[in-house]
Amino acid sequence: MEKQPLLNPRTTSYEFLGPPGALLITLGVPSLTYGLYFGCSEESGGCPPKLVLSRIFLSLADPEWWKGLWDAQAALIYLAWYTFCIVSWAILPGERVEGTTLRTGAKKTYKINAFSTFSLALSLTLGGIYLYGPQSFTFLYDKFVGFVTAAIIASVCQATFCYAFSFRPGSLLALGGNTGNFVYDFFIGRELNPSIGSFDIKTFHEIRPGLILWALVDISMVCAQATRRGGFGKVTDSLWLVLLFQGGYITDSLYNESDIFRQMDITTDGFGFMLAVGDLTWVPFVYSLQARYLVFNPVELGPVWIAAIVLFNAAGLYIFRTANSEKNDFRRGANPKNLEFFTTESGTKLLTSGWWGASRHPNYLGDILMALAWSLPTGFDTPITYFYVVYFAGLLIHRQRRDDENCKRKYGKDWKKYMELVPYRIIPYVY
Numbered sequence: 200m201e202k203q204p205l206l207n208p209r210t211t212s213y214e215f216l217g218p219p220g221a222l223l224i225t226l227g228v229p230s231l232t233y234g235l236y237f238g239c240s241e242e243s244g245g246c247p248p249k250l251v252l253s254r255i256f257l258s259l260a261d262p263e264w265w266k267g268l269w270d271a272q273a274a275l276i277y278l279a280w281y282t283f284c285i286v287s288w289a290i291l292p293g294e295r296v297e298g299t300t301l302r303t304g305a306k307k308t309y310k311i312n313a314f315s316t317f318s319l320a321l322s323l324t325l326g327g328i329y330l331y332g333p334q335s336f337t338f339l340y341d342k343f344v345g346f347v348t349a350a351i352i353a354s355v356c357q358a359t360f361c362y363a364f365s366f367r368p369g370s371l372l373a374l375g376g377n378t379g380n381f382v383y384d385f386f387i388g389r390e391l392n393p394s395i396g397s398f399d400i401k402t403f404h405e406i407r408p409g410l411i412l413w414a415l416v417d418i419s420m421v422c423a424q425a426t427r428r429g430g431f432g433k434v435t436d437s438l439w440l441v442l443l444f445q446g447g448y449i450t451d452s453l454y455n456e457s458d459i460f461r462q463m464d465i466t467t468d469g470f471g472f473m474l475a476v477g478d479l480t481w482v483p484f485v486y487s488l489q490a491r492y493l494v495f496n497p498v499e500l501g502p503v504w505i506a507a508i509v510l511f512n513a514a515g516l517y518i519f520r521t522a523n524s525e526k527n528d529f530r531r532g533a534n535p536k537n538l539e540f541f542t543t544e545s546g547t548k549l550l551t552s553g554w555w556g557a558s559r560h561p562n563y564l565g566d567i568l569m570a571l572a573w574s575l576p577t578g579f580d581t582p583i584t585y586f587y588v589v590y591f592a593g594l595l596i597h598r599q600r601r602d603d604e605n606c607k608r609k610y611g612k613d614w615k616k617y618m619e620l621v622p623y624r625i626i627p628y629v630y
């Protein structure tokens with residue numbers, strides 16, 4: 200009884216503006232996911248910005264509209280997909296990799312087979328499309344709103360289960376998720392690493408059911424456009440480009456699965472509604488907005504625009520990958536570029552040259568550049584397809600501040616020294 204408060208101290212400060220902010224995001228994320236669909240879809244006749252709000256508010260009064268959010272077939276397919284991800288995790292072979300040291304001194308081990316799960320899902324999907332044609336894989340586009348509802352229900356169930364599960368004796372809570380306020384703890388995540396046996400719920404959700412589904416949603420968008428326009432040969436260059444960019448990003452994340460074990464979401468945050476809805480709903484159904492838009496608003500870019508956008512994305516990808524590799528190699532004990540560093544009092548080393556000497560989050564810069572490159576293929580008819588860029592820049596600016604606070608706590612005056620050596624947060628010489 201006495202040890203419990205030491206292991207799981209009460210959280211005394213709030214992030215995200217406390218319980219009101221947590222409530223707003225909890226209700227806002229599902230609403231915005233629907234809003235982005237109804238505000239910009241073929242069903243609503245396109246996406247003229249002025250009509251978006253009035254159209255949505257008018258629909259709210261209609262009971263038929265509410266009924267239309269539910270699609271039993273989509274829910275069953277979603278459940279089958281979720282089961283496929285769990286079964287793949289369980290049966291596909293994978294190396295066991297250790298995560299970082301927890302504050303109890305223990306280390307968790309994780310099974311690395313997200314990339315094989317992706318490869319299997321992709322092979323089955325592409326095989327099916329090859330055999331039965333593009334029209335066989337348009338259901339993610341056709342039943343989009345039904346899938347959104349299914350994913351929201353899954354997010355609520357997952358977060359509720361993890362919140363309740365966190366009250367069992369001996370659970371290790373997140374330092375930021377034990378305020379005692381239900382709304383806040385449910386949102387931010389109470390337990391640090393909820394798991395059932397060796398099945399780690401948080402890492403599973405972070406990169407499997409939602410991230411892989413995002414790639415499948417994009418493929419479905421290509422199939423939907425191919426069906427409308429008379430074959431894959433007629434699919435627009437803009438949509439191929441979005442599939443290539445986003446597919447490449449997803450592949451990179453899954454291939455480098457073990458990199459996530461050092462990320463804030465895994466090391467510091469609990470698993471609550473924020474990550475559940477982010478992983479299961481927001482990533483597959485909002486990050487795919489550009490591809491979905493291009494189905495009903497085809498854009499032909501031509502070689503000059505393609506070259507310019509490809510170059511832009513390549514610059515972002517280069518920064519993102521080289522910055523992440525420099526840090527991840529270094530954290531694994533390697534320093535192939537012989538970069539400068541200093542050793543903190545805790546014994547951990549911090550890089551001070553290369554990308555990590557240019558800004559404190561150079562990888563975010565690469566990610567933001569790529570976000571813009573994914574929206575540019577949609578042209579300039581609507582600002583809605585640029586929502587992702589604005590949201591993402593906001594997310595990363597906020598994330599940078601949260602990470603700075605965590606590092607201040609972790610490294611104390613050594614972090615202040617690092618901040619003096621590397622004063623820029625994200626963009627060297629600018630911010």
Ligand SMILES: NC(=O)C1=CN([C@@H]2O[C@H](COP(=O)(O)OP(=O)(O)OC[C@H]3O[C@@H](n4cnc5c(N)ncnc54)[C@H](OP(=O)(O)O)[C@@H]3O)[C@@H](O)[C@H]2O)C=CC1
Pocket residue numbers: 461462463464519523526529530547548549550551555559560562563566598602605606
């Ligand atoms: N697409 C999306 O929606 C999202 C993408 N991302 C992407 O995920 C990737 C990972 O992001 P994220 O986890 O937020 O943060 P980072 O990969 O930037 O990791 C931050 C951590 O790196 C370590 N670190 C900081 N400075 C140094 C240094 N100089 N030398 C060595 N280690 C250092 C610290 O942890 P420690 O010292 O403990 O190792 C710090 O907490 C990014 O590329 C980001 O853009 C992130 C969020 C959402």
Ligand SMILES: CC(C)=CCC[C@@H](C)[C@H]1CC=C2C3=C(CC[C@@]21C)[C@@]1(C)CC[C@H](O)C(C)(C)[C@@H]1CC3
Pocket residue numbers: 224228405406410448451452459462464473474476477478481482
């Ligand atoms: C709107 C809302 C509730 C936001 C919550 C934030 C989440 C959407 C993001 C928090 C961290 C994320 C990461 C990825 C996706 C978005 C969320 C879940 C990520 C899986 C995307 C691919 C990357 O390569 C990544 C693996 C590094 C990344 C991890 C963090």
